[in-house]
Amino acid sequence: MEKIPILRMGQFLLVTIQIDLYDRLALNLEADLVQMVSKTGARGVLIDISVVSIVDSFMGRIIGNIANMSKIMDAETVVVGMQPAVAITLIELGLPLTGVHTALDVERGMELLRKKILVDGEEQDADGEYAYDSAE
Amino acid sequence: MEKNRMPMANTPTTVLNKDKMSVFKEQDVVPFRNRVKEYATKIGMGLVNQTKLITAASELVRNMLRYAEGGDTLIEVISKGRENGIRLTFADKGPGIANIEQAMKDGFSTGKSLGLGLPGTKRLVSEFDIKSIVGKGTTVTVVKWKNG
Amino acid sequence: MHKFLFMKLETAKMLQKKKKQIIDLWMKNQLADSALREDLMSNDDLRAQSEELVDALLKKLTDDNLSNVDSADFEDIYEILGGVSITRARQGFSPRETGLYIYSLKDALLTILQQEFKNDPVQLYDISMKVSKLIDSFGIVTFETYIKGREEVILRQTDEITEISTPVIRVWDGILALPIIGTLDSARTQVVMENLLQEIVNTGSSIAILDISGVPAVDSLVAQHLIKTVSATRLMGAECIISGIRPEIAQTVVHLGIDLSNVVTKATLASALKYAYSILQLEVRKKQTTLVKSN
Numbered sequence: 001m002e003k004i005p006i007l008r009m010g011q012f013l014l015v016t017i018q019i020d021l022y023d024r025l026a027l028n029l030e031a032d033l034v035q036m037v038s039k040t041g042a043r044g045v046l047i048d049i050s051v052v053s054i055v056d057s058f059m060g061r062i063i064g065n066i067a068n069m070s071k072i073m074d075a076e077t078v079v080v081g082m083q084p085a086v087a088i089t090l091i092e093l094g095l096p097l098t099g100v101h102t103a104l105d106v107e108r109g110m111e112l113l114r115k116k117i118l119v120d121g122e123e124q125d126a127d128g129e130y131a132y133d134s135a136e
Numbered sequence: 137m138e139k140n141r142m143p144m145a146n147t148p149t150t151v152l153n154k155d156k157m158s159v160f161k162e163q164d165v166v167p168f169r170n171r172v173k174e175y176a177t178k179i180g181m182g183l184v185n186q187t188k189l190i191t192a193a194s195e196l197v198r199n200m201l202r203y204a205e206g207g208d209t210l211i212e213v214i215s216k217g218r219e220n221g222i223r224l225t226f227a228d229k230g231p232g233i234a235n236i237e238q239a240m241k242d243g244f245s246t247g248k249s250l251g252l253g254l255p256g257t258k259r260l261v262s263e264f265d266i267k268s269i270v271g272k273g274t275t276v277t278v279v280k281w282k283n284g
Numbered sequence: 285m286h287k288f289l290f291m292k293l294e295t296a297k298m299l300q301k302k303k304k305q306i307i308d309l310w311m312k313n314q315l316a317d318s319a320l321r322e323d324l325m326s327n328d329d330l331r332a333q334s335e336e337l338v339d340a341l342l343k344k345l346t347d348d349n350l351s352n353v354d355s356a357d358f359e360d361i362y363e364i365l366g367g368v369s370i371t372r373a374r375q376g377f378s379p380r381e382t383g384l385y386i387y388s389l390k391d392a393l394l395t396i397l398q399q400e401f402k403n404d405p406v407q408l409y410d411i412s413m414k415v416s417k418l419i420d421s422f423g424i425v426t427f428e429t430y431i432k433g434r435e436e437v438i439l440r441q442t443d444e445i446t447e448i449s450t451p452v453i454r455v456w457d458g459i460l461a462l463p464i465i466g467t468l469d470s471a472r473t474q475v476v477m478e479n480l481l482q483e484i485v486n487t488g489s490s491i492a493i494l495d496i497s498g499v500p501a502v503d504s505l506v507a508q509h510l511i512k513t514v515s516a517t518r519l520m521g522a523e524c525i526i527s528g529i530r531p532e533i534a535q536t537v538v539h540l541g542i543d544l545s546n547v548v549t550k551a552t553l554a555s556a557l558k559y560a561y562s563i564l565q566l567e568v569r570k571k572q573t574t575l576v577k578s579n
Contacts, residue, residue, distance in 0.1 A: 020166045020169065020170075022162050022163055022165055022166050023162045023165070023198075024162060053187065053190075054169060054187065054190050054191055054194060055191070056191050056194040056195055056198070057195060057253065057256065058194075058198055083187075084184070085183045085184045085186070085187035085188075086187060088184055088187070088188075089184070089187045089188050089191045089260065092188065092256070092259045092260055093191065093195075093256040093257070093259065093260060094255070094256040094259070095256070
């Protein structure tokens, strides 16, 4: 079965969706991501959808779910790189994805995540526990 | 540029191309969307309208899978006057919808979706038609004009 | 009756034999007209165009379809006529000039018929009526297509105006401004939204200012369009500020009960820009030094 790879970058998890998701794959991604957040104690999830051409209500819901589930596990979710046509369509469809953070690209998404974590009042100096932990 | 044909007084809709496809499992959704995209690209539909059409198609096909365990789809390239467009028909033999008026209201849903299925989908297309007989099935037809 | 049918059968063939004469006569009629637009089309081109049509017509013409203007045999002719009149519409021929083109063919055909059937007035009348009807039908098609051609010109211009009237300006590194002038309807909003979002991607700008000081009135529909644009911008990860809220607009917005509380609004473009700077300073730390220096 195909799987969407989840990359770990320090405190963050990065998911780049590069194929059109059919339902099972999307649901698996949701489960895998939540598992990963729990396992790694990640503080942020970045979902890069810059090459995704269609986001329907099902996928919108999955994204919302991931954000909400991560949130209650103390991780923020940022969706980055949404294409203009996709954004216009989602608005017309009535799905503004409220509660999901957005950024133009991965870099800015990271920036946003760092800021969010900082605002939460966490000490960033004590992040040695997670940083550079890419041995997996 | 469209072909210069004899202009008709009351422009009828003509079908230029037809393609049938059955959708009975979720793995059929992506190939179906790709097929719709192919036709939309062929008639030169812009990216935003294409995205709206394919998203609408995705919503409707998903409804069909969720409520009726699948059904038949028809993709047609149509032309009316100077406009070209894509017409999609989704016919299922599911339980049908008892109250269409209610189903077309924002915030109504019988399934576990977000409750913006049909009205949201309607906003994405140029024309939307739904017919349903309880116990027999539902047929949804949508049209997206190239510049609509 | 028998003789009549026999004679009729000959008409199409007779006309085919006279092809050269018909073309010459038609050309003569066209060239004689004072309204001839040599500036728009050379005589050679005109002749080629005319020959093509006569050629196609005589090839398809039979004594059966002569009395049936809806015959499928004439598809090609309608196609050629359509092409001719669309081209003429785009080139700027007047309807009169376009009309004369096809009606002078009628004159040419009638002249030939008159020569051929001068001894048989009944036959002449019958055939003349039919030819006349056929060419009239061609004339109608010509006009319909001519108008269609003009409409296309108008549509193209409308598109151009829409395109021109929604410029996206890069006012600062990371800040886009889009002054909207004129009424915002759904078609225009679509263009505005598409242009703006595409520019956000192209320039990587995280802030967009939508200035509506040039919008005459804001009703609930326009407000809805604005809110949609703001929401779509947000989905892409950029911030959208609406500026240029005139007092009248503020009044109508509140009177209509439109909720703009989720949208950042500023009275002027200048204050929106100031706000944008402040956001950038907070968000993109690296650019802060650049901003201070350039200011």
